[in-house]
Amino acid sequence: MPILLTKPVRRAFLLLAAVLPLAATLPAHAQKTSETVRIGYQKSSTLLTIIKTRGTLEQLLAPQGVKISWHEFSSGLPLLEALNVGGVDLSADVADTVPVFAQAAGAKLAYVAQEAPSPSAQAILVRADSPIKSVAELKGKKIAVTKAAGSHYLLIALLEKAGLKFKDIQPAYLSPADGRAAFERGSVDAWVAWDPFLAGVQRQSPVRILADGTNVADYQRYYLASATFVEARPEIIKTVFDELQKTGRWVKQNPKDAAALLAPVWGLDAQTIETANGRRSYEVRSVVADALREQQSIANAFFAEGLLPKQVNAADVPIWRPAR
Numbered sequence: 001m002p003i004l005l006t007k008p009v010r011r012a013f014l015l016l017a018a019v020l021p022l023a024a025t026l027p028a029h030a031q032k033t034s035e036t037v038r039i040g041y042q043k044s045s046t047l048l049t050i051i052k053t054r055g056t057l058e059q060l061l062a063p064q065g066v067k068i069s070w071h072e073f074s075s076g077l078p079l080l081e082a083l084n085v086g087g088v089d090l091s092a093d094v095a096d097t098v099p100v101f102a103q104a105a106g107a108k109l110a111y112v113a114q115e116a117p118s119p120s121a122q123a124i125l126v127r128a129d130s131p132i133k134s135v136a137e138l139k140g141k142k143i144a145v146t147k148a149a150g151s152h153y154l155l156i157a158l159l160e161k162a163g164l165k166f167k168d169i170q171p172a173y174l175s176p177a178d179g180r181a182a183f184e185r186g187s188v189d190a191w192v193a194w195d196p197f198l199a200g201v202q203r204q205s206p207v208r209i210l211a212d213g214t215n216v217a218d219y220q221r222y223y224l225a226s227a228t229f230v231e232a233r234p235e236i237i238k239t240v241f242d243e244l245q246k247t248g249r250w251v252k253q254n255p256k257d258a259a260a261l262l263a264p265v266w267g268l269d270a271q272t273i274e275t276a277n278g279r280r281s282y283e284v285r286s287v288v289a290d291a292l293r294e295q296q297s298i299a300n301a302f303f304a305e306g307l308l309p310k311q312v313n314a315a316d317v318p319i320w321r322p323a324r
Helices: 007-019 046-054 056-064 076-084 097-104 150-161 176-184 197-204 227-232 234-253 255-266 270-278 289-304
Strands: 036-041 067-072 090-094 109-115 122-127 142-145 170-173 190-194 207-212 222-226
Touching: 036 046, 036 076, 046 056, 046 090, 046 234, 046 255, 056 067, 056 234, 076 090, 076 097, 076 109, 076 222, 097 109, 097 150, 097 222, 097 289, 109 227, 109 234, 122 150, 122 197, 142 150, 142 176, 150 190, 150 289, 176 190, 176 197, 190 197, 197 207, 197 270, 222 227, 222 234, 227 234, 234 255, 255 270
Parallel strands: 036 067, 036 090, 142 170, 142 190
Antiparallel strands: 090 222, 109 222, 122 190, 122 207
């Protein structure tokens, strides 16, 4: 029986199918490490945003004659597309679901690091006056969710726990900003969000958390690099890895200072950021094969719902590990 993809998901795979083959046609010099290391990030990339703001990597790598260029992306899928075709060398953290979609599309990536679980950093929200009191009551309802984000898997997992399938709801695939707008004007019945978007709407609107990822979805965010770059410049990966670990510890030990630093960069108030950061572990660690078990669960869930074009072996991805 053929797998039927929803239009938004099908468009994403058509885009991936179009751009991934371009990697093979890039000039040889474009796939080799140059004097400049290109790092892709999102607005919610906390640790690398702090590192970027401080200029830490520039200071650490300058003695090696290496410069840094920063490239912001709206979401994880375009970021990994750029990583695969040679547009960037390293990726800031993306939700655990994003590598699964990229892997299904044939991307040649490598895991560099992983953040320990942060299950309460994403949740399904309803308005405070909503009659919906349980996940089971979402049947037939319209729910805003960002395609391929960690919140996408959270929604699938919570529906399954409540005895529902993804087809039992009406998904509205929207970016975080558009999802919040649709949610607040009542165009959707619920919204699945992650921090800092989750903390922002909690502080500014009358909302209620219907369920979060506790005991359902670990929400482990991953840092990636192109497989070619990892093989060519492991010493740069090690420098980035060490700085990520150091910055993660600093955020947890200095929550107010971290929030004050991020507030003008993100355009959010410091209290919202401190709330959001309190729900993220920011414990950066090396990836081991056993840690990919939930990645396989994610892949299986998306495939079962017809959201992936083929089955994925989550362990079939190179893993960089720091030398002992």
